[in-house]
Amino acid sequence: MGTILHSPTFSLQGKQAFCTILYTALVIMEYKPSEFEAKWKRYWEENQVYQVSNQSDRPKFYVLDMFPYPSGAGLHVGHPLGYIASDIFARYKRLQGFNVLHPMGYDAFGLPAEQYAIQTGVHPAKSTAENIDRYRGQMDNLGFSFDWNREVRTCDPQYYRWTQWIFLQLFGHYYDNQANTARPISALEAHFAKQGTTGLAAACSEDLSFSAAEWQAKTAKERSDILMNYRLAYRKETYVNWCEELGTVLANDEVKDGVSERGGYPVERRPMLQWSLRITAYADRMLRDLDELEFSEAMKKMQSNWIGRSEGAQLFFSIAGSDAQIEIFTTRPDTIFGATYMVLAPEHDLVPLLTTPEQKAAVDAYLTYVKTRSERDRMSDVKEVTGAFLGTYAINPFTESPIPVWIGEYVLKDYGTGAIMAVPSDDDRDFAFATKFGLEIIDVVDKTNYPGSTRHDKEGLMINSGFLDGMEVPAAIELMLQEIEKRGLGKRKVNFKIRDAIYSRQRYWGEPFPIIYDPEGVAHPMPLAELPLELPELENFQPASGGVSPLARAADWVELPNGWRRETDTMPGFAGSSWYFLRYMDPHNTEAFASKAALEYWREVDLYVGGTEHAVGHLMYSRFWHKFLFDLGYVPTKEPYRKLINQGMIQGVIENIYLQKERLTDGRNRFVCATLVATEEAKGIEFTKIPVFVDYVTDYGLPGSYLGLDGIAKFTAWRPEYADAVFETAQGAISAGKFNGTGTPRLVTQSEVGKMSKSKYNVINPDDVVSQYGADCFRMYEMFLGPIEQAKPWDTKGIDGVNKFLRRFWGLFTNNQGELSLSEATPTRDEFKVLHQTIKGIAEDIERFSFNTCVSKFMIATNELQKLSCNKRDILREMVILLAPFAPFTSEELWHQLGESGSVHQARFPELNEDYLKESIIQYPISINGKVRTTVDLPADASNDALQAAALALEPIQRWIDGKEVVKVIVVPQRMINIVVKG
């Protein structure tokens, strides 16, 4: 330890000059991060500085980043924002003596790699591996403290073996609503064999009812179908966006206005037999357990809205002249006397049965129309109501009047029961529908006592409602629920908005299902010992005909010798990411996804950092899987993530230039300066904006950004199709590189803020910033930009400030010849004060994830130490440790310059001594009626009376209170004094 020199035995009393031993090395120390970054990267790697053991007597702490999808565009400056924050936190926790698990990996299955393969023929495994290498290099450049021995890749068979394993567990279990836990399917079979469905409380797709004898009499195929109704991973018909032209299924966001975004081909809703996960079984627990999580309130709200729990009644309406019944769910059973018609989802099973011959033509026409409507369209067009009458009547169970049955796209097949009783007087959509189609409207709630109350609010007095008349709505709801159960018309029910997760994808680049089908089509799990089921090699990644996965092409793989067939769909993106944090705990285990011991030691993620865009997708699915694994006893905690921090998106600047839509008469294209567009448009000329590479733009992101002659040359080199285009600027026109005007031409660009993306040509690579300023400067600058959760566009305007700070900090260690120069003298009280203020500030700010203020506290400390000309080893050594989480390279270099051994990242966080922070004098602001009029220095331990007296005696205060009455004086010790005057 380098502290011996100032230990009491060595410190000389008396003259400072004598005890100051100047320690001057002859090395010239200039701050050049590029000269030591590589050295320390190697050192950390060789000494396994960041390797974490599962055996430790230190307390554990688990800091996790949402792992990235390795895209072809590489990491951009937005990605590291969260990684830097989590790295700072992880390093801080290590300095505090925690055994910190801080791993990184790749969410490596996904559509872009497959799309790329279709276009270029490059195997997704190859392009993915290359992208991963690039990401790794970029991350290494930033000095993260990941334990790379624990890296996971979801596309690695040794990883997805366990994804498949978990899927088979889901397949092999059902949810017991009474015991509130998952139980093996064998237990369900035993229950059926013994007592049929009697006494069963299981989560299911459809309520079934049969006796033990009936169960015994069923064939294997029938039994398998029944069990599917209960499995947590099950197969059923679900609707997909099918695009015939592209021969593939599209995601909701790939469909715009009913046509494919790519190519604009028609898209139709088509039913398909697909795997789903019964996440709804866990809805209630996922909602309840949100309470104990340290997520932002907004995040919790988003999740609970997504789960969307509502209490109400399940009700059956009978049909005039039919045995069929329509099952509905309503949260407003009180309004049933106002139910004047019913609406089914167009896809509802009863539609064919309930359509009368007279109405068939109209209904068919409507169904054809609905098919072309994406789910998104159906949900977003609020103004226009559409529907068709089936010709049949249902009976309102309370009024006993016949009410017409309609279909309408505003009723969704997958929500509730896919059917509603319509109460036009109490629901806006029903009202619009009834008005349009001339259906009866009966007022049932009198809201005259509730001014400002809308149709939706559950308040008012019941009218026209038989036995409910005169009751307040809440009481009426309760009485009606009792009445419904008494009359056997239905029962109380809790409904969830959340739907089961569709788990099939007709794609190549995903986990294959470890499922085989016998000749009857019954799904069987593969033996666990045979996992992983690896993806077969393929040459052609195009979807196979008929909406079947590309895997169907691999006949050898699909067809088994015994005549059975493999499932050819693959799993979705969220499969691998739903449990990856568990694999990091024990990544090389071949016997289990992680050992019991590892799971018991690391338990859960203490801090999870990632973007809000995963609020409902990834976070919901992984919470669901975790709870399932908890039920099975595989994990020790019921929630995976203790605390969640959402980093804001770093947006990019998109620079566009205006291209005239119509070519000139000579066939050339014409671009026009943004300043000229308005006048041109006034002439009726139309333009499209096309994005250009931001690198070509001078002053990009600033008002008046433009392409100069040079920029235009780069642009035409990049896009040769515009080589002969005319570029018109306010100064004159440029064509073929020649400028015919006077002055300097500026083709002013149009700038907007948006996502950083390859297609907008605005991706900023952190490598470029690092090579210019160094990794530490980049890290601290990203933190300095503002609060971590805030979204902001990337700009480097302030980066010089951080760079300057690092050089100044470095400068504390050197004399003006640039030589290392340290003093072994005992620091002064002022110097200690600066140090301890910093220790306190940094620790507090890190704990509250306020990294931007940390940076400014470092700046303040450095400025003050510079003013004090402090080069005392005892101060600087501790400052280096404080800085280490933020600037790992610079602090490691300085640590070794200090002559310390080992890594600064294995040092201990300095201890705070509050004594140095005590102030003897406090500067008090003195205000009159809340307005500060002057300040005065007063002893910190002065009594309130003394403070008051001192304040009143001040000359400026005397002037203010002269001739007025002092009503009272408020003294807040250590803070301020306020004098209240009147007159």
Add this chain to the structure above:
RNA sequence: GCCCGGGUGGUGGAAUAGGUAGACACGCAGGACUUAAAAUCCUGUGGCCAGCAACGGCCGUGCGGGUUCGAUUCCCGCUCCGGGCACCA
């Protein structure tokens, strides 16, 4: 439409428990060093008013109210921006 954020100097932002609004930076202006530039250092910098100057005054955290001795902070209403959800029965 509903829910959740947010609006502070020319710019990014700070103010942690209702107590000196604008910390720390960027930018800008002036100065020192230099043959010069870069780098570095120093000074000033919310707006308006007054003044030779010192000392000042008024306004000011999206807008309008309120609570309070005192409000960027709490409450009510509005507005704009961002995000999420959405014929959710």
